[in-house]
C-alpha cells in the first residue's frame with residue numbers, strides 16, 4: 001500500500017480507537033500521545049553515529065518514495081527514535097501506518113548494536 005497526499009481535504013486524524021485497532025500491524029511501534037497529538041514511535045540503538053546517519057539515509061529513501069516524512073531523532077550519539085504522524089492533520093492517518101511498516105521492513109541489522117534495547 002502507498003501513502004496518499006496529506007493535504008487532501010477529507011483527510012482527518014483517525015480516532016484513538018481506530019489507531020489501537022491498527023497497532024498489531026506495526027507491532028514493534030508504540031502509540032504515544034503528546035500535546036494531544038497521537039504518534040507512532042520506535043527506538044533503536046545503532047553501532048555508531050555514522051551508522052545512525054546511514055540508518056536515516058535508508059529511512060529517507062522510503063520517506064521520499066512515499067512522500068510521507070517521519071521525525072528523525074539521533075540523540076546521545078547512538079540512540080535513534082523515529083516518530084511518525086501526519087503533520088497536516090495533527091494526528092495519525094493510514095499513511096503513518098504504511099510508513100512505519102515500510103521502515104520496519106528495511107534490513108538495517110548491520111547498523112544496530114547487538115545488545116540494543118530493541119530487537120529488530
Ligand SMILES: C[C@H](O)[C@H](O)[C@H]1CNC2=NC(N)=NC(=O)C2=N1
Pocket residue numbers: 004005006007067068069070084085086087088089
Ligand atoms: C503533499 C504532501 O503529501 C504533504 O506535503 C506531506 C509531505 N510529507 C508529510 N509527512 C508527514 N509525516 N506529514 C504530513 O502531513 C506530510 N505532508
